[in-house]
Amino acid sequence: MESDSLVSPEALRHARVRVGLTQHELARLIGVAGGERVSRWERGASAPRPEVLHRIAAAVDIPVDELLVPAQGGPDLRRLRVLAGLSARQVAEQAHLSLPTYARWEAGRIDRIPPTAAIEGLAAALSVSVDDTTAALSVARRGSA
Structure with missing residues (x-):
């Protein structure tokens, strides 16, 4: 994983829990293998690729930017x-x-x-x-x- 991932593990977990999905259910909805991958994302051990992040945002019905850490000084x-x-x-x-x-x-x-x-x-x-x-x-x- 990139040590400076833009994805907020906390925001990802919060969004999943808010809609009542288990890690396995979210993984199935977005087309990735097993809840273990979602678990790694939520622990910050890895981060989803941008196209997968978009599928996550759609599955939990929030804008992609709400799954990212806040921008410092504007978007790069x-x-x-x-x-x-x-x-x-x-x-x-x-x-x-x-x-x-x-x-x-x-x-x-x-x-x-x-x-x-x-x-x-x-x-x-x-x-x-x-x-x-x-x-x-x-x-x-x-x-x-």
Whole structure:
């Protein structure tokens, strides 16, 4: 698991319990094997992939962002990607970027704000505005400093 997971184990457990589902029932509803996986997520031992997180949110009838830890200083690229339900590879492909370039940007290793065309591609892939994408790049950049 990524040590800095965006998923809040407490929010995930609370949402599941609120709708009266067992870990096994939630796992079945979202199409994953067994309640053990849900248990690991709720303990913070691992985190669901973005597309699975979206299935969880739908199963417990809440917005995806309610399953995430609060954003510090605004959403960064990673948060926008998770909210879009996409993997880093999917964003890179849709934005016509190499995966290493996108991964570097998401990690905040950005010397200067990318060209407008690249930001527009990211915005389209993430289904957010160019302004939101530019702000997310700035947040990621500050976060790595």
